[in-house]
Each structure stands twice: as C-alpha cells, then as structure tokens.
Amino acid sequence: MVLALKDQQAVVKYLGKLKKAEPEYPSELFALRREGYLRRVSEISAGSSIGSRLKNRIKTGSTTTRA
Amino acid sequence: MTDTIALLKAAQKLDEEALTAIFDQYAPAIYKYTLRLCLDPILADNIVGDVFAQLLEQFAAGKGPRTNLRSYLYQTAYHLVVDRSRDNQHTAPLELAVGTYEKGQITPTQTQIEERVMMEALISAMNSELTDDQRHVIILRFLEDFSLKETADIIGKEVNNIKVIQNRGIAKLRRALGLQLEEL
Numbered sequence: 001m002v003l004a005l006k007d008q009q010a011v012v013k014y015l016g017k018l019k020k021a022e023p024e025y026p027s028e029l030f031a032l033r034r035e036g037y038l039r040r041v042s043e044i045s046a047g048s049s050i051g052s053r054l055k056n057r058i059k060t061g062s063t064t065t066r067a
Numbered sequence: 068m069t070d071t072i073a074l075l076k077a078a079q080k081l082d083e084e085a086l087t088a089i090f091d092q093y094a095p096a097i098y099k100y101t102l103r104l105c106l107d108p109i110l111a112d113n114i115v116g117d118v119f120a121q122l123l124e125q126f127a128a129g130k131g132p133r134t135n136l137r138s139y140l141y142q143t144a145y146h147l148v149v150d151r152s153r154d155n156q157h158t159a160p161l162e163l164a165v166g167t168y169e170k171g172q173i174t175p176t177q178t179q180i181e182e183r184v185m186m187e188a189l190i191s192a193m194n195s196e197l198t199d200d201q202r203h204v205i206i207l208r209f210l211e212d213f214s215l216k217e218t219a220d221i222i223g224k225e226v227n228n229i230k231v232i233q234n235r236g237i238a239k240l241r242r243a244l245g246l247q248l249e250e251l
Contacts, residue, residue, distance in 0.1 A: 011240045014189050015209040021186065022210075025098040029112045034090060037119050041086045044127045 075136055079126055086126075090119055093137065096211075097144050103206050104148045106194070114151070118143045135220075141211065142221040145203065152199070185244060192243030201236030204229055 077085035094115050101111040121143055125131030132139035193202055200222070207218040208229075215233075219226045 019210045025095045045081050
C-alpha cells in the first residue's frame with residue numbers, strides 16, 4: 001500500500017474523495033447573499049431601463065413623458 | 068454549452084431571470100472553491116458577494132465574460148482571495164474542510180478511520196506543505212475539474228508552468244500521504 005501511494009493516482013484518488021466531502025454553502029448565508037444579489041439585480045435592471053428610455057429620448061429629441 | 072451561452076447573452080442584457088439563474092448555478096461552487104482556498108466561511112461568503120457584485124457591474128457597463136462564464140467567475144474569486152490572503156491568516160480548523168465527511172456515521176470502521184487520517188493528512192499537507200500556487204493549481208485541477216488551459220487562464224500563467232506547479236504539488240502530497248501511511 002505504501003508503494004501504491006507513491007503513484008500520482010493515489011493522491012488524485014484522495015483528492016477526489018476530498019472533493020465529495022466538502023461542506024455545502026450554509027443555507028442561511030446563501031439565502032442572505034442571494035437576497036442581497038437579487039436586490040442589486042433589480043436596482044441595476046431598473047437603472048438600465050431608465051437609462052434606455054433616456055437614451056431614446058435624447059436620440060428622438062422627445063421631451064414628453066411616455067408610459 | 069449552448070444553454071450557458073444563451074444564459075450569458077440574456078444576462079448581458081440584464082435579464083433578471085438569467086442573472087438569478089447564474090447566481091443559483093454558480094454561487095455554491097464559488098463558495099466551496101473560495102472556502103478551500105481561504106478556510107474561512109465568512110470570508111468565503113463575502114467573496115461570493117464580491118464576485119457577483121463585480122459580475123453585475125461588468126454586465127451593467129456592457130462588459131463581462133462573452134464565453135466561459137465559469138472560468139471568469141473562478142478567476143475573479145481567485146484574485147479576490149489572493150488580494151485578501153495578504154492580510155489574513157488561515158484560522159479555521161481543519162475539520163471544517165471535511166465537515167460532512169462523517170455525516171450519518173455512528174461507529175467508524177478501521178478503514179474509515181484510516182481514510183479519515185489520510186484525508187486530514189491530505190488537508191494538512193495542502194495547507195502547510197504546498198506553496199500558494201501549488202495549492203491553487205491542485206484545487207482547480209482536481210477539486211474543480213478545470214483543464215490545464217482553463218487553470219492557466221484563471222491563474223494567469225502558461226500551461227507548461229501549470230504542469231510544473233501541478234507535478235511539484237502532487238509530489239509533495241504524495242510524500243505527505245506516504246509518510247502518513249507509514250505511521251498507521
């Protein structure tokens with residue numbers, strides 16, 4: 001068994017086991033992080049939407065507000 | 068692959084559904100990867116936040132990844148960890164990295180005990196024997212399954228250099244595990 005460990009594959013095998021043994025993202029941390037991210041996504045999407053409307057207005061020279 | 072590209076294109080247009088799907092798909096993996104590097108769950112969580120905040124900023128500026136989103140996210144995480152590791156020490160106990168290893172287990176068998184010892188030796192060697200570059204390469208190649216080319220892109224080195232770093236890292240781990248086995 002000592003001889004087998006001197007093979008690179010033995011190390012890779014243990015690395016594979018380590019991969020499976022790793023802990024998951026704690027659900028509370030993940031939920032909080034996701035919530036913050038989604039809030040930022042909404043802000044950016046809203047900002048982008050306003051930006052697009054402004055760009056269109058500048059392009060067309062329109063000064064009236066449209067729904 | 069097509070799905071990923073379609074997702075990326077939608078995300079570039081700031082599609083909320085696509086941006087949410089990207090977070091749900093990649094955040095847990097980025098967390099695990101970061102935790103492997105920094106061994107600090109709070110820091111890992113913070114880095115996940117920063118990775119995705121940067122991604123959003125890039126998309127909002129009309130920039131960001133065009134093809135390999137996964138590599139891009141890992142690359143961002145890698146740089147954040149490297150930046151912060153200059154100020155931080157590894158403080159978490161080793162058990163953290165094998166936290167679920169004995170889940171549901173009541174009485175371990177001799178084989179399981181031996182495996183546990185080997186895993187702890189492996190983690191210990193990864194944290195104390197390897198250089199930062201070796202640890203990053205080993206994690207990206209064998210725990211995250213990136214190719215040599217992808218690993219080279221993430222770390223910002225040549226493929227041949229990555230091969231050398233990998234081989235030296237594996238050799239060190241092999242020695243550490245070999246020594247550990249002889250002690251059993």
